[in-house]
Amino acid sequence: MKTNKISLSDVSIENNQEDLEKIKEFFLEKINADPEVQKIIKNLNVSKEELTDNIDVFLNFLDQEPNAKFLKIIIRDPITNALKIKLVESQKNKSEILEKYIFLKEISQLSAAHLSDSFKENFLKQINNEVKRNVYNLWKEVPKSKKWCFIFGPSLSGKTVFFKILSWSIVSKQKSVVYTNFLDLVNLYSNSISKKGIAFEIINQLKNADYLLIEDFVSSNDVSWFIEQVLNPVLDSRIKENKKIFISSLYSLSQIEQMLTDNLKKEMKIQEIKKFINRIQNYSKIFKL
Known part of the structure; x- marks a missing residue:
């Protein structure tokens, strides 16, 4: 699923808090509609709050190219327990x-x-x-x-x-x-x-x-x-x-x-x-x- 390359980093939180929340909601709808992302969320046991806080991680996942050299998966950092993207080489x-x-x-x-x-x-x-x-x-x-x-x-x-x-x-x-x-x-x-x-x-x-x-x-x-x-x-x-x-x-x-x-x-x-x-x-x- 593509996100049209919109990035949350383009929005200034201080000046556009309302716009930021709207954009977050838009992306959350996209994420909730993607069965592959939902499968990962279920496996990670991620709460809605944690998903919202780490939305950029999931946007990276949604932006992956279907024929990319690497497959992207979402994992937890073993030290901080934070969510992060991991690149895994595609055998195919x-x-x-x-x-x-x-x-x-x-x-x-x-x-x-x-x-x-x-x-x-x-x-x-x-x-x-x-x-x-x-x-x-x-x-x-x-x-x-x-x-x-x-x-x-x-x-x-x-x-x-x-x-x-x-x-x-x-x-x-x-x-x-x-x-x-x-x-x-x-x-x-x-x-x-x-x-x-x-x-x-x-x-x-x-x-x-x-x-x-x-x-x-x-x-x-x-x-x-x-x-x-x-x-x-x-x-x-x-x-x-x-x-x-x-x-x-x-x-x-x-x-x-x-x-x-x-x-x-x-x-x-x-x-x-x-x-x-x-x-x-x-x-x-x-x-x-």
């Missing part, structure tokens, strides 16, 4: 997020467990202060930047932590994301080449996701074909559609270029690698951890 909504907003789910680095508050809290408790500083610095810069992002640095420096936090933020805003390990993506595509339409669908999802996150980019001439056939067309498309890409690696772009081209003999393949590196370099903000 998490499954909808996984189905609708996470592309390439078979190799995704996100799962339903990763979308829970308890997982996030425990995950963040396990990392050290240096990683927290790196993640904090990235979070200040990356989301507000209009450019792509290339992050490189040693293992356990915060790249994965940041990508997970960024992914949670993306899907919570109902934006689609591909979040994959680079070699997982290469293997998925390799195994799909002989399957009708599957390889094409993978490329489409890489092109169309609102955000593309590729973790642990590995430098090897064994993947030069993948860069030429898949990544360069994906980058071209995402440039045209102004869609963001985030890449992490142990190596700098210059190191990646050298390792990719060292054993290549065909000039055309070398040019494709250089095109890929130049695109990342020109369109990305680069962070070293």
Whole structure:
């Protein structure tokens, strides 16, 4: 049930006591007519006086969106016994997020467990202060930047932590994301080449996701074909559609270029690698951890 976003805080009690009482009565009628609210009131054993005194709590309940990320319930504070709103994650909504907003789910680095508050809290408790500083610095810069992002640095420096936090933020805003390990993506595509339409669908999802996150980019001439056939067309498309890409690696772009081209003999393949590196370099903000 909606309350047309009227708030009691808009009314000055000192100057509009009569109006305030009328508004309270209006909302009390709304509350009394809502069976779900009545069920909660019955379970809490709330008196009419207590309901009136805590009417803003119940208005918050009435204002909840039907498809909100969180379900709202009313509980008592264990210390003060006061009524308050508690946000509870909707399991249904998490499954909808996984189905609708996470592309390439078979190799995704996100799962339903990763979308829970308890997982996030425990995950963040396990990392050290240096990683927290790196993640904090990235979070200040990356989301507000209009450019792509290339992050490189040693293992356990915060790249994965940041990508997970960024992914949670993306899907919570109902934006689609591909979040994959680079070699997982290469293997998925390799195994799909002989399957009708599957390889094409993978490329489409890489092109169309609102955000593309590729973790642990590995430098090897064994993947030069993948860069030429898949990544360069994906980058071209995402440039045209102004869609963001985030890449992490142990190596700098210059190191990646050298390792990719060292054993290549065909000039055309070398040019494709250089095109890929130049695109990342020109369109990305680069962070070293």
